[in-house]
Amino acid sequence: MNSEIIKKLLKIVVLTLLISYGLDKLVFFGLNKISDKVMTGQAIGKLNHFLSLKDNTDFLVFGNSRANRHIDVELFSDNGFNMGIDGVGIAYNSTLINTLNEEKKQLILVHIDTKNFIDANYDGSDIRGLKTKYQRDDKITDALNESGELSQLQRVFYSMNYNGNAIGILKNYFKPSYDYKTHNGYDPLIVNSDQETMRDLVLSKDNQNDECVDNPKINPLALRYLKSIKTFTEKSPNKTFLFVTSPMYNDTCSTDNKKLGEIMQDLGLTYWDFTNLYKDNKDNSYWKDKTHMSKTGAEAFSIFLLDKYKSNKI
Structure with a gap:
């Protein structure tokens, strides 16, 4: 192959890349314009809602579905928001906490699931749930870059970060799931009469944990993200941080609870x-079910938690 043909091929490749890059930025711009108007649903709406009010609230809750379903923020404050998201872990929550205004006075409740901290398979991939904010929020962008959870292509072609979210975004753009202006993020689980029999059957099954070990090891990545929150608490003296593990129906293994409790004490974090x-x-x-409370249980627990908070100066 002579040099002239090689030069022409290189020009074609370069031109193709430039066109692709330009098209990507146009698509990215268009998706941003649409997604920024979505304030409902877990595809991006709840994240948008949180980012729009995070520094104007008095009380914030972070965590997974158990945070989302178990903490009634209205009992704590008329100006609060529950940012619990199904399936997320400490990487996702630590990143969002680090976006907060350090000077703003707030009560921050971080829901912690003990078993997530001893899960050897936890890889921090839940931070990908923030990828739609790549190159749109500096702190989220830095956290995603540091995590290594985005491919090289995703770091160049930004519109790829909407993959897997586009349908949910469009659905909530054209038909919002609820009135976000009156929604504080708390989504309790209601068990109707038709579900009670199945619920009772699930609860009656043996809950013996065969994987319980005497000396569980804390996942180092989870610990690193926890320490990131600890560092943020030191920079934010006006904020009060409370770490909580909410109830389970019957946890037969307590070694992980003890281990995490020791870690929290060593870090000087208030943990209940x-x-x-x-x-x-x-x-x-x-x-x-065995890990999620119904609305009845969640409201009872929220009242109990509020009473304990009021009686303990932290």
Whole structure:
């Protein structure tokens, strides 16, 4: 192959890349214009809602579905928001916490699931849930770059970060799931009469944990993200941080709870573990399943938590 043909091929490749790059930025701009108007749904709406009000609230909740379903923010403040998102872990929550205004006075409740911290398979990939904000929020962008969870192509062609979210975004753009202006992020689980029999059957099954170990090891990546939150607390003296594990129906393994409790104490973080708060209370109306409380249980727990917070100066 002579040099002239090689030069022409190189020109074609370069031109193709430039066109692709330009098209990507146009698509990215268009998707941003649409997604910024979406304020409902977990595809991006709840994240947008949070980012729009995070520095104007008095009380914020972070965590996974158990945070989302178990903490009634209205009991704590008329100006609060529950940022619990299904399936996320400490990487996602640590990143969002680090976007907060350090000077703003706030109560920050971080929901912690003990078993997530001893999960050897936890890889921090939940931070990908923030990829639609890549190159749109400096702190989120830095955290995503540091995590290594985005491919080289995603770092160049930004519109790729909408993959997997586009349908949910469009759905909530044309038909919002709820009135976000009256929604504080708390989504309790309601168990109707038709679901009670199945719920009771699930709760009656043996909950023995065969994987319980005497000396569990904390996942180092999870610990690193926890330490990132600790560093943020030191830079934010006006904020009060409270770390909580909400109730489970019957947790038969307590070694992970003890291990995490020791870590939290070493870091000087206020941590309340309520995993077995209702272990001896066999009122099934409190539960949706073994790890999620019903609205009845969540409201009872939220009242209990508020009373404890009021009686303990932290």
